[in-house]
Amino acid sequence: MPAVHLRHAQLADILQQAASLYGDVKRGVTVSVTVDPEIELLMDPEQIRRAVGNLLNNAVEATDSGEIRVTARRAPHRVVIEVADPGRGVPDRDKEKLFLPYFSTKGRGTGLGLAIVHRIVNDHDGRISVHDNYPRGTRFEIELPA
Ligand SMILES: Nc1ncnc2c1ncn2[C@@H]1O[C@H](COP(=O)(O)OP(=O)(O)OP(=O)(O)O)[C@@H](O)[C@H]1O
Ligand SMILES: [Mg+2]
16 A cells, blocks of 8 residues: 555535546446535545545445445544445445445455455544445445544
């Protein structure tokens, strides 16, 4: 993994860029982005874009139809980014293995996508967690220090 190069950037721009890559890749699957205005963060923008892109890649693969939602909001001392999909979901027994390198349930997956996301978030002193989405699917939450 490349070293992190921190600079101030607008989170909305980064999330829009990541979403624009995945908004049109599958028929019946859309990606929406809702971000609090003016969230400027010290981050490595390329790496955060890559992390959100990896989450979106998985979300699109897991979803047959519906809207994948990317949101970001301010919270005390941190910013919370979520990627929520209405897809097939993750069984509870898999949740703790998801971020390990080489864990994949896909025939041709490398299992590195989420390990890379985990590494990028850690390098930003942040945290990532996986949850069930309601009424269906999966929601990933990234917390970054503000
Ligand atoms: N949004 C999601 N919905 C359902 N399952 C998911 C989702 N995201 C990840 N997973 C599960 O986590 C596993 C690991 O994901 P990860 O991105 O690390 O690897 P991969 O997608 O299998 O392979 P690669 O990213 O290298 O193509 C996936 O194989 C899948 O089982
Ligand atoms: Mg993946």
